[in-house]
Amino acid sequence: MLMGRVVGTVVSTRKDEELVGLKFLLVKQIDCNLVESEKFVVAADAVGAGMGEVVLYASGSSARQTTATNNRPVDATIMAIVDSFDIMGQNRYSKFDEDRSGRFDPVAD
């Protein structure tokens, strides 16, 4: 899986019928320092992710292994919201701290 930050939403009315009911989110890949790369993906949302949240997304056929995406033509799915991650025992990200501090400012993006 890769880590990314949810930065947007995609709206589509004309689509394959298997996609009806799925929510599509724009996700920017992030590295271990939370720096957003230029790479982004449109992912189906299986966990109710919100704008600005750091998430895990699965790609390829693995993106179809959630109840929400089973047998649907999606190749990227958000399947977890990241609470925190550590590198060599040191905390690099805490959702709790970020939410409280407002450190991540969606408008400034």
Added chain:
Amino acid sequence: MLMGRVVGTVVSTRKDEELVGLKFLLVKQIDCNLVESEKFVVAADAVGAGMGEVVLYASGSSARQTTATNNRPVDATIMAIVDSFDIMGQNRYSKFDEDRSGRFDPVAD
């Protein structure tokens, strides 16, 4: 999924029999600012996409999950036409506006 703009068509008469009846479109990947990258893909069309439209396409085995592409040897399929997308609450693309304004000029490409 990735976002792209439909920029062309590919014609083939000598092909695997499983491909008969499918339409192949040339799609250029676009970023969040609608800038077309050099990367392009030939995608099967499952939704009747038109020239110049911004679309979502699925890759790999997920490209075979539409009725149009089931069990066929295609690894990229357009499965949705994008109406609009937002980044952090700000609209970055609106098909309605683009269609009305003629902002996207196919000939100038």
Added chain:
Amino acid sequence: MLMGRVVGTVVSTRKDEELVGLKFLLVKQIDCNLVESEKFVVAADAVGAGMGEVVLYASGSSARQTTATNNRPVDATIMAIVDSFDIMGQNRYSKFDEDRSGRFDPVAD
């Protein structure tokens, strides 16, 4: 799918038994201006492609969806020969013209 030009052949006698009878071709990926990239792939041939021809090839599990490649350990298959393609209504490639003019010179490669 990606577009490529057939530039070579690969011969192998010691191989997995599932591969017996398949023809392997060297394909160089091309862009919309027919410029060959450095990227190449060895693809199984499902349509009888010839040297110098512009083809479509499918990758991953989709490469196994042709009659010739079903259940075989191949991850790239030529499943169509390109007759022509257009970008925004303008013809960029025509197999008929190329064949007649001899514009594509295999020896010069």
Added chain:
Amino acid sequence: MLMGRVVGTVVSTRKDEELVGLKFLLVKQIDCNLVESEKFVVAADAVGAGMGEVVLYASGSSARQTTATNNRPVDATIMAIVDSFDIMGQNRYSKFDEDRSGRFDPVAD
């Protein structure tokens, strides 16, 4: 498969129900000289890998072929811990030597 070094852990409580019980590790891809690249992946752990260990991880649908990950929405799984590897007969890595010498220092990363 690719080789990587386990450098961190990811914690998530809100996730697809198929993921409950899986441990997610941050893995940095390494080259043949053990140099860590900037590329990293979040992989499910099928073998009880520890911090700092050099591992093999499988991607895509192959990541779901272990007992621990079967039918789960994961696209990367650590399926082996590397004891040693040789390049042209010369040892380039030995877990035994590294463990004994403390050459790999997690804190310094």
Added chain:
Amino acid sequence: MLMGRVVGTVVSTRKDEELVGLKFLLVKQIDCNLVESEKFVVAADAVGAGMGEVVLYASGSSARQTTATNNRPVDATIMAIVDSFDIMGQNRYSKFDEDRSGRFDPVAD
């Protein structure tokens, strides 16, 4: 498939039980001029490839279509040893010539 040269071996005792009995080889991707790239992969060996040999390897789910790798968590498998390949009718590699001349010197790598 991609072409590569076998340059090393990987030893692992702690691994998923589905991997027992498989041999893992380090393969460096090569281009049409036999130049090794920096990219390498650890591939399961389905054909008894030897050190220094030029091989074809399949990636993704296709890597699991050999008898040796069926249902196992491997995403790259050597499924053929290359005897020779031609580019536009000109021979670029011949295993017979290389073996005889000793042109490829494993030790010098």
